[in-house]
Amino acid sequence: MSRHSGPPGQPDQPQPGERDAWPAVSARKNRRRRVVLADPRGRGRVLRTIIELEEQTSVGEKLIRDLIKQQLKTAFLLGGGTLLLLASLPVLFYLLPGLADVELLGVRLPWVLLGLLPFPLLYGVGYAYRRLAESHEHDFVSSVDR
Amino acid sequence: MTGNLWSLGLVVVVAALTFLLGYVGSRRANTTPDFLVARRAIPATRNAAAISGEYLSAASFLGVAGLVLKDGIDALWYPIGFTAGYLAMMLFVAAPLRRSGAYTLPDFAEARLGSANLRRFCTFFVICIGVLYLVPQLQSAGLTLNTITGLPTWLGAVAVTVIVGVNVLGGGMRAITLVQAFQYWGKLFAIAAPTFVLFTVFLASPGNGAKSVDEGGVLRFHQDVEVTTAEQVRVRVVEPMELTAVGTVNGAPADGHALWGPGTYTLGKGTTLSFAEGSPVPVVEGSPTGNEQWLRPQTGGLGGLFETYSLIFATFLGTMGLPHVLVRFYTNPDGKAARRTALHVMYLLGLFYLFPTVLGVISRQYLPQLLVTGKTDAAVLLLPGTMQPNLLGQVLGAIVAAGAFAAFLSTSSGLVVSVAGVVSTDILPGKVRDFRWATVLTGAVAIGLALLLPRGDASLTVAMSFALAASTFCPLLLLGIWWRGLTWVGAMAGMLVGGGLVLTALAVNVVSTLSGWVAPALSTQPALVTVPVAFLTMIMISKLTGRRRPDDVNQILLRLHAPDPLGFMRDRDVQRFGSAEEKPREDSRDSARPWN
Numbered sequence: 001m002s003r004h005s006g007p008p009g010q011p012d013q014p015q016p017g018e019r020d021a022w023p024a025v026s027a028r029k030n031r032r033r034r035v036v037l038a039d040p041r042g043r044g045r046v047l048r049t050i051i052e053l054e055e056q057t058s059v060g061e062k063l064i065r066d067l068i069k070q071q072l073k074t075a076f077l078l079g080g081g082t083l084l085l086l087a088s089l090p091v092l093f094y095l096l097p098g099l100a101d102v103e104l105l106g107v108r109l110p111w112v113l114l115g116l117l118p119f120p121l122l123y124g125v126g127y128a129y130r131r132l133a134e135s136h137e138h139d140f141v142s143s144v145d146r
Numbered sequence: 147m148t149g150n151l152w153s154l155g156l157v158v159v160v161a162a163l164t165f166l167l168g169y170v171g172s173r174r175a176n177t178t179p180d181f182l183v184a185r186r187a188i189p190a191t192r193n194a195a196a197i198s199g200e201y202l203s204a205a206s207f208l209g210v211a212g213l214v215l216k217d218g219i220d221a222l223w224y225p226i227g228f229t230a231g232y233l234a235m236m237l238f239v240a241a242p243l244r245r246s247g248a249y250t251l252p253d254f255a256e257a258r259l260g261s262a263n264l265r266r267f268c269t270f271f272v273i274c275i276g277v278l279y280l281v282p283q284l285q286s287a288g289l290t291l292n293t294i295t296g297l298p299t300w301l302g303a304v305a306v307t308v309i310v311g312v313n314v315l316g317g318g319m320r321a322i323t324l325v326q327a328f329q330y331w332g333k334l335f336a337i338a339a340p341t342f343v344l345f346t347v348f349l350a351s352p353g354n355g356a357k358s359v360d361e362g363g364v365l366r367f368h369q370d371v372e373v374t375t376a377e378q379v380r381v382r383v384v385e386p387m388e389l390t391a392v393g394t395v396n397g398a399p400a401d402g403h404a405l406w407g408p409g410t411y412t413l414g415k416g417t418t419l420s421f422a423e424g425s426p427v428p429v430v431e432g433s434p435t436g437n438e439q440w441l442r443p444q445t446g447g448l449g450g451l452f453e454t455y456s457l458i459f460a461t462f463l464g465t466m467g468l469p470h471v472l473v474r475f476y477t478n479p480d481g482k483a484a485r486r487t488a489l490h491v492m493y494l495l496g497l498f499y500l501f502p503t504v505l506g507v508i509s510r511q512y513l514p515q516l517l518v519t520g521k522t523d524a525a526v527l528l529l530p531g532t533m534q535p536n537l538l539g540q541v542l543g544a545i546v547a548a549g550a551f552a553a554f555l556s557t558s559s560g561l562v563v564s565v566a567g568v569v570s571t572d573i574l575p576g577k578v579r580d581f582r583w584a585t586v587l588t589g590a591v592a593i594g595l596a597l598l599l600p601r602g603d604a605s606l607t608v609a610m611s612f613a614l615a616a617s618t619f620c621p622l623l624l625l626g627i628w629w630r631g632l633t634w635v636g637a638m639a640g641m642l643v644g645g646g647l648v649l650t651a652l653a654v655n656v657v658s659t660l661s662g663w664v665a666p667a668l669s670t671q672p673a674l675v676t677v678p679v680a681f682l683t684m685i686m687i688s689k690l691t692g693r694r695r696p697d698d699v700n701q702i703l704l705r706l707h708a709p710d711p712l713g714f715m716r717d718r719d720v721q722r723f724g725s726a727e728e729k730p731r732e733d734s735r736d737s738a739r740p741w742n
Binding site for chain 2: 053054061064067068071072075078079082083086087089090091093094097100108110111114115116118119120122123125126127129130133134137138140141144
């Protein structure tokens with residue numbers, strides 16, 4: 001199993017323009033090309049940073065570590081906030097039994113808080129995370145693309 | 147009898163549609179990636195419907211309403227946790243897991259930590275969780291078909307196994323995707339339509355309206371009722387009451403009029419009790435007896451608080467460790483689609499879970515006799531016929547029955563595919579033929595166990611599966627995806643400790659059920675303790691064995707987290723089984739994917 005080797009790719013003839021654009025890396029190109037060629041438009045420009053990422057040079061290492069840290073931080077903030085909000089309810093109900101007598105449109109408050117509200121809340125948090133995570137990834141790709 | 151014909155007819159329709167969609171889905175399914183991960187070509191919304199269809203098992207379709215009927219407001223944490231599990235999944239697992247390019251959970255473990263031992267170990271746990279989940283599905287299927295149509299119990303279990311088996315043999319993951327997506331919408335209709343109709347009836351019926359559910363004090367029968375127990379049960383009485391009992395009460399034979407004071411009573415199997423209108427309802431031991439406790443949250447004191455938090459822990463973190471759910475995320479084309487799938491699942495589940503709660507509340511009004519036997523899972527099935535003893539009730543009852551049958555089919559198909567996928571690639575060589583043999587093997591073992599083992603309490607088994615998943619695979623995934631320091635020794639130790647503790651708790655539960663001794667909350671809801679212990683073990687052992695950290699950990703984390711357009715993702719199934727026909731497709735898809 002070729003787990004640890006670089007991803008196997010498909011043989012691809014180099015484009016004439018690219019060879020001129022990056023003379024420094026053209027020697028390594030036949031080996032590296034396969035990693036790169038996801039997007040025909042960005043081939044030449046993305047190449048160098050992606051090689052840095054793949055080889056984990058200090059620049060590439062820092063880039064990906066920053067991305068991971070950023071995604072994890074976002075996830076922790078959103079997830080932790082939601083958990084805190086939901087997990088405070090049982091204690092609240094335990095400490096303030098009077099809440100059970102409050103009525104909202106004829107339905108007791110705890111039933112509304114537990115039967116109805118968590119679902120839009122969860123979807124909202126998920127939606128926010130999707131937006132944030134995708135914009136982080138977008139920024140990362142643009143930074144690689146320069 | 148007409149009602150039975152309606153139900154039987156709709157069940158047959160569901161079975162026929164399942165076959166048809168399975169057939170449509172499995173045309174041109176001929177490679178191993180087809181069978182394992184449906185060629186990774188399922189769009190986010192369809193995969194979300196399929197995941198929801200698979201996830202809404204009988205425990206959700208029938209169980210949630212039953213738990214609300216029995217335990218009241220505190221049972222609402224089940225649907226919340228079942229949904230919130232996908233938030234945790236989306237935040238921490240979905241996209242990196244897909245980008246790992248693995249095709250089963252054990253394969254992910256090996257890809258990340260590079261140990262064949264760990265892979266075999268994970269295989270064992272996947273099979274354990276899969277079977278632990280599958281057996282009660284088959285057993286409940288038999289029981290449900292028996293309740294609604296009168297067919298023998300074994301026939302229902304066999305029917306589900308055969309239908310699922312044939313579909314999976316035909317096309318594996320490709321066959322069941324369309325089926326599960328369709329079954330989600332079928333189940334949503336089957337629970338929404340009766341809820342709307344019955345809720346209207348509930349609000350409109352004079353004297354039987356919302357007020358009496360709200361009243362404090364002891365729950366009382368609203369009409370004369372006769373109850374027969376199906377097995378031995380302990381009930382609690384809080385107010386002196388009169389009744390007629392025929393059978394065994396507290397070990398002594400009873401025949402005729404009886405006067406019960408406050409206390410607990412053990413009813414033998416097949417005991418018939420007759421209650422007059424207005425008499426208090428004896429409630430099965432362990433559930434709230436008065437409306438006041440049923441209506442108010444957290445009346446169980448500190449023990450109840452512990453159970454609630456433990457349940458939150460198990461469901462929030464357990465969902466991401468369920469192998470049959472995870473394997474569906476491998477069918478998305480890329481990490482971004484996997485993330486969007488998880489988001490859409492939350493929408494679909496949130497929509498669904500509004501309805502069982504309402505049905506559970508209404509059942510408290512109309513079906514208090516279920517509290518005597520404790521068989522509250524039947525509430526959703528019996529409610530339409532009880533509230534509307536006419537053609538409308540029969541049709542609604544038949545729709546609910548068909549929905550329940552769809553729930554058994556979709557969950558069982560997902561479980562069979564995930565277990566067969568693991569068995570065929572880790573124990574057998576992994577060709578399509580092996581997948582088919584593994585399917586037959588899985589089905590045979592599951593149906594054998596389902597017929598041999600005594601039927602457990604479905605909600606308990608589900609709670610245990612979640613706790614087991616949360617204490618084994620959840621730490622492996624979270625630490626594996628986000629922490630460079632994990633080693634295979636640490637992962638294995640953590641899973642051993644976490645899994646071992648949960649299995650011990652399960653054993654304590656079984657002993658307590660058999661001996662009548664009341665199990666402590668710690669053993670019925672162990673997650674609050676076992677999950678942190680599993681995490682700690684994994685981290686500490688990994689630190690101690692730091693030199694076993696894989697050399698290419700940075701490369702792997704890059705692959706897990708690099709955005710999809712950079713093209714670092716490589717599908718391991720294509721590397722291992724890839725066919726000539728498969729590769730060109732992969733390429734065209736990769737290069738054609740625009741960023742948006």
